[in-house]
Amino acid sequence: MDIRYTPEQLAFRDSVRAFLKEVVPAAVRDKTQQCLPLSKAEREQWQRDLFKQGWGAPSWAVEFGGTGWDAVQRHIFEEECAAFGAPEQLPFGLKMVAPVIQKYGSREQQERFLPRIISGQDWWCQGYSEPGAGSDLASLKTTAVRDGDDYIVNGQKTWTTLAQHADWIFCLVRTNPEVRKQEGISFLLIDMKTPGITVRPIIMLDDGHEINEVWLENVRVPAANLIGEENKGWTYAKFLLGHERTNIARVGRSKAALQLVKKAAAGQIGNDGLPLLQDARFRDRLAQVEMDLMALEVTNLKLISQEGSSHAPGPEASILKVKGSEIQQAITALASQVAGPYAAAHILPDDQVHELSAAFPQAQEHMTSQYFNYRKTTIYGGSNEVQKSIICRMILGL
Structure with a gap:
């Protein structure tokens, strides 16, 4: 290409x-x-x-x-x-639920939700993962029981990113427990202001509040907020996950991060008294990541040029997800190597961080603050182990 x-x-x-x-x-x-x-x-x-x-x-x-x-x-x-x-x-509204509404939603749902997503009026979050249903998402237990013109929803969602800010959540719920687990799931849009919803923060190791638990206790949701057909939610979920996995590639963000690493490495002096960028082993690692990123960029361009907003990315999206997440982790590892002993600066008190930065400007402690956070990239959107199985079955035919 x-x-x-x-x-x-x-x-x-x-x-x-x-x-x-x-x-x-x-x-x-x-x-x-x-x-x-x-x-x-x-x-x-x-x-x-x-x-x-x-x-x-x-x-x-x-x-x-x-x-x-x-x-x-x-x-x-x-x-x-x-x-x-x-x-x-933010991908949750624009790149995840919006394509589902565009393809499977009614005209009324499209006219109601899409303008508020694109204008920034509504903030969305994702209600997929549960304590016992992560990579095995079809094992979810949150229930939605029809009651007249409403559903009564009970259950728990977890790892819900930025739910503390959200106006709406799109949820996978179980509407038929008597059939095969993939066949009894529905896709509901739920107003976060509805009585019975409780958001509880999950505080991370860096004291950040990015993720949450969302509890739903007898939450009454209008049946008009059901996307498509009841018990067909697994089809819509797979469509959405295809878009999410494509977005995880994040080629532009990885290229920018890699440039930051290279700039810092050029000024970092290694044990031999030379800039780290001149160290053969470091340079080999950097070159490998850069070549992988170039290959991912070409592959990403090929795939996104084939898809439209109303067409689900194929199993090739799993390739983007696997390589994109691995590259992001590799870049944060390189950043930590550049920072050396100062890589831990992000866990020190602010006054000590400022002292380190003044004494060693190349520490770039902000680069390594992402290292631990990015361990999640090979898990969300479907773990990389699951994605490799999809690639083997649906692309390689193994």
């Missing part, structure tokens, strides 16, 4: 750069580049800015308010946003 940009694509890239320079605040850019959490207001403002520009949903079809960009334009946009330090758009 020839990925050299045409004059038209270069002009588009210039327009993206000009837009980013105009609208992304310096404070937000700094936080993004330092892997610091953004506030809800900062994330919502970014989506509003994009919506105002007409770029609120790069991957949506024009009929739903999307840009109509082709695969290369979407790739350029994401790459430039990452390189500049712009925030990532």
Whole structure:
């Protein structure tokens, strides 16, 4: 594949750069580049800015308010946003539930939910994983029992990212316990303000509040919020997971992170008195990751150019998920190697961190703060072991 940009694509890239320079605040850019959490207001403002520009949903079809960009334009946009330090758009509404609503939702559901997603009015979270149903998602136990025009939902969801900010949650629920487990699942949209919903934080090792437990106790949900047909939710869930796995590739973000590692390694002095970037073993590791990332970029472009917003990515999305997550972990490991003994700076008190940074500017403690967080990338969206099984069965025919 020839990925050299045409004059038209270069002009588009210039327009993206000009837009980013105009609208992304310096404070937000700094936080993004330092892997610091953004506030809800900062994330919502970014989506509003994009919506105002007409770029609120790069991957949506024009009929739903999307840009109509082709695969290369979407790739350029994401790459430039990452390189500049712009925030990532939250995927839960735009890239996960929205494609499901567009393909399987009713016209009323599309008109009700999609405009509020693209404009940033509604923040969504994902209600898939449960304490006993992670990689084996079909074993979920949250129930939804029909009661007139409503469903009564009871159960627990876990690892729910940013649920503390969410207005809505899309949930997989069991509506028929008597059939094979994949056949008794439905897909419900639930207002987080509904009585009976409790969000409990899961505090991580770095004291961050990114994930949550969501408890649902006799939560009354209108049957009008059912997507598609009852007991067909597993089909919709697989469609959504295909989009999620494609998004996990995160080529642009990985390229930006790798450049940061290279810049830091050029200034880091190793035990031999030479810059770490001149160390043969480190350079070999860096080159391998960079080659893997180049291959992933080409593969990603091929796959996203074949799919549309109403078509599920095929099993090839599992390749993107596996390689994308492994590359992200490899980059954070390289960053930790660059920081050396200062890699632990993120667990020290702020005053000691400032002292370390002043004494050793190349410490770049913010680069390694992601190391432990990124251990999750090979698990969410379907663990890499499961993805490799999908590749073997559905692509290699083994």
